[in-house]
Amino acid sequence: MKIEITSQARSFEKAAADYAENRPSYPPAVLDAVEELAGRPLKGARVADIGAGTGLATALLQARGAYVVAVEPGPAMASQLRLRLPAIPLVLGDGDRLPLASGSFDVLTYAQAWHWTDPRSSVPEALRVLRHGGALALWWNDSDATVPWISEQDARLARLFGGDDGGAPDPTARFRGLPPELDFTTRRIPWTRAVPLTTHLANLATYSDFLMLGKHATDTFLATERNLLTQIFPDGTIEEQYVVSLAVTHH
Template identity: 85%
Template sequence: MTITPQARSFDKAAASYAQNRPSYPPAVLDAVEELAGRPLGGARVADIGAGTGLATALLRTRGAHVVAVEPGPAMASRLRLGLPAVPLVLGDGNSLPLASGSFDVLTYAQAWHWTDPRSSVPEALRVLRPGGALALWWNDSDATVPWIAEQDARLGRLFGGDDGDDGVPDPTARFRGLPPELDFATRRLSWARSVPLGTHLANLATYSDFLMLGKKATDAFLDAERDLLTGIFPDGTVEERHVVSLAVARR
């Protein structure tokens, strides 16, 4: 299966993605270990759709033996720059460039929705060892926070009611698309970060929909957001709240 232009769009924003995207709280990996029934320390883990290595770095810190798989050359180059010791291969979840039965855990951090489950499910099962685990997670803004709900609504209007991979208003929606042939256990984990307003806006600009929209329209939207959010956060520090939707299935 060919990777879509929208999925490929991240390559043009690799540097900003690495600098401004939120990572994930350690509690996500705690939950992965619980649901997988094994520690990540010492495990062979393939991080699929690794991007610039946000999840890869956390897995390595946890003690996992990580291989990163990323389809975008520019994103992969950024990962290599930040994590030079991590083995890295170009590829995607629909056709994994990995040996059969060779990994204990496969992780897809903010990446599973870019795959075709008709291909990615059998590929994941092929690569996992017996008893291995498939871990999928997404990081979404917490739409129970009023200012975030209002921003989500503006994003929805801009993108015709669908703000794509990054702005799902209801994080439980992530679980509705899970492959029914696998028995997933799920968790939702709330967390927060405080960032400069510029970082918040730069993160928005790395959303695939903005990357496809074009600079002029993107800049116009972000300028308006800057004015609105300055009124909410006059000190220039945005208090972001996020919800991670995690799903883990054992082979």
Template identity: 75%
Template sequence: MPPTTRARSFDSAAAGYAANRPSYPPALLDAVEELPHRPISGARVADVGAGTGIATALLRARGAQVVAVEPGPRMAAQLRLRLPDVPLVLGDGDNLPLASASVDFLTYAQAWHWTDRRKSVPEALRVLRPGGALALWWNDSDSTIPWIADQDARLRRLFGADDIEPDPTARFRDLPAELDFATRQVSWTRNVPLDAHLGNLASYSDFLVLGEAGAREFLAAERELLAGVFPDGTAEERYVVSLAVARRLP
């Protein structure tokens, strides 16, 4: 299935995505500022692939002047409900609906891998001001935690993936060669009801293209397994955010 089709699959589950997807820790935005030595407060920021506005909200709370760029109308509608005063345009990273040299930060939260690098890299360089920064990050479950490793193995079997533990740093090996990236990893934890944990899983693109029946069967079995791990009904999720930041040279 083409990446664009998978990326647009989120539109069919926009409400569940908004309700259950994890946010990001404050230390992540600290690093977004530190690596390029540039403050977010007062900066003009375009958050691309903004989805329901999870990262957009954090950037605005840091004092950024944010514009959200999102290709999915239903995801954009959820963002509009959450952040009615944030400028929002429909579009994607391969053809940014932004003026040249118009932003100080261009951010992709969980979204860069959906782009065509032959198009998105020149577009990033076009819209960034001299000295501006491109920030890419991904939130991955921490598979060093035993229950998460077990769940990841079940997910790989379901989707026919390699039975190898994923390495979050592997994303750093596929960064655009045209840009000099600094990288960092940030660990964090959230505690959520099992319903929210399973709702987050259900919003993954793999489940959205699997179909309702297959997803329902897997998630029901998963609920039963996790009830034994978390008898109080609250899951302790641990994540590793992989961040890469590159500055556009003057």
């Protein structure tokens, strides 16, 4: 199982530049909630952003005044982060084997990254690196499946990838897999971004399932999506609606 997850996670290396250009970032309300649940401001905090990717969360943490170290396992993704954030300390590594000193950070963040780790390793590693009283913050950004056009697109994606395309969306799905030995407080934060249709489709193409699927099948699916979405959004601007699932616990 671990080999399969690692292979899919590393698939992002093939699309690092597209990921950097088209993936959505996160709304300010996410960091507001992190500060509230962590019980401290991010300004002046020592923060390690684990699985930092191209630096979407890293940039926001830096803008809040945190002293951020980025940890990323993929060289191509790390290169994109370095281009965007040349002043941020960056180390190659993953959440199962953190290349960080024990008790050295006030906050650890895993933005869209915790599910790529093995909790048998990543939980003790996170607790090792956090100082006493520090906070572990995990979050995921998912399309809001209560929106009809998104629900219909999700069903098409599920059929393509052989998943379950029936039933109502489960708003607690991301929280069910949290490590049971840690006492998390959770929040769900809705937000919206408006982007050109081309950006929406390019973002879909950076999903790990598509990167594993192959170019021909991906292009075929996205061509159909372009036609369907043009009927819904004739001006070519897609209103993407998301929900961030946030979980924070203390050491």
